[in-house]
Amino acid sequence: TSYGFKRVGADDKQSLVNDVFHKVANRYDLMNDLMSAGLHRLWKDAMVAWLNPPKRQGWRVLDVAGGTGDIAFRIVEASHGHAHATILDINGSMLAVGRDRAEKKGMSGNTDFVEANAEELPFPDATFDAYTIAFGIRNVPRIDVALGEAFRVLKPGGRLLCLEFSEVEMPLLDKAYEAWSFNAIPKIGKMVTGDGEPYSYLVESIAKFPNQKNFAAMISRAGFDRVSFRNYSGGIAALHSGWKL
Ligand code: SAM
Numbered sequence: 001t002s003y004g005f006k007r008v009g010a011d012d013k014q015s016l017v018n019d020v021f022h023k024v025a026n027r028y029d030l031m032n033d034l035m036s037a038g039l040h041r042l043w044k045d046a047m048v049a050w051l052n053p054p055k056r057q058g059w060r061v062l063d064v065a066g067g068t069g070d071i072a073f074r075i076v077e078a079s080h081g082h083a084h085a086t087i088l089d090i091n092g093s094m095l096a097v098g099r100d101r102a103e104k105k106g107m108s109g110n111t112d113f114v115e116a117n118a119e120e121l122p123f124p125d126a127t128f129d130a131y132t133i134a135f136g137i138r139n140v141p142r143i144d145v146a147l148g149e150a151f152r153v154l155k156p157g158g159r160l161l162c163l164e165f166s167e168v169e170m171p172l173l174d175k176a177y178e179a180w181s182f183n184a185i186p187k188i189g190k191m192v193t194g195d196g197e198p199y200s201y202l203v204e205s206i207a208k209f210p211n212q213k214n215f216a217a218m219i220s221r222a223g224f225d226r227v228s229f230r231n232y233s234g235g236i237a238a239l240h241s242g243w244k245l
Pocket residue numbers: 014017018021064065066067068069070071088089090091094116117118119133134135136139140141
């Protein structure tokens with residue numbers, strides 16, 4: 001079927017992903033609301049609540065695959081305007097939307113935007129107090145390399161938080177979710193962007209991503225301690241946490 005997994009190499013995968021986000025950048029925020037029925041807002045709020053950024057100057061977060069800035073803006077708000085967020089994404093179109101939004105929110109002073117690859121972060125070791133990535137890691141071809149980079153750029157005592165689609169752990173809900181993602185999501189994608197195929201690819205990437213326990217093990221292997229996770233909406237999304245001690 002057209003949903004059969006394509007066997008693609010890391011570079012091909014990255015260029016497929018890049019095509020999707022260049023195409024949807026301008027409608028990305030709308031797409032998120034439609035495709036998750038607004039749920040992504042609750043999950044992102046929960047992520048930032050668990051991070052609980054300090055309300056003081058000098059605290060720095062790197063938001064990788066930060067796209068249009070959703071996570072970074074929430075963190076700056078939660079820190080009462082003290083935190084500094086670096087939004088890193090491989091896709092200049094997504095970052096351009098993010099920059100506009102930052103300006104409109106009066107957050108330009110708290111944010112900067114960096115076009116780069118999660119697998120090769122352009123920062124020295126031990127730069128950041130926290131590393132966040134939301135719905136990004138599954139798009140990265142070499143997840144272990146990205147996790148290694150996360151560990152490297154964090155300061156000792158720094159924290160990794162990773163929000164991603166995961167394995168649904170409720171019978172019935174898993175069937176409904178499958179139907180939604182394999183039928184509705186590519187259709188919504190096609191309606192809004194004129195092309196359903198790239199979104200089929202993203203749905204497949206969700207199905208392929210390691211489940212909660214296996215992903216936690218990968219985070220530990222990258223060097224992180226006290227690795228734990230929380231499920232949201234029955235496991236449709238999961239939030240993983242780890243510390244560089
Ligand atoms: N974090 C944002 C959010 O939650 O709304 C955006 C998530 S969006 C689903 C995924 C993002 O990952 C896209 O902006 C895409 O360009 C970015 N991305 C894909 N591969 C990447 C890579 N290798 N390095 C950095 N960013 C990447």
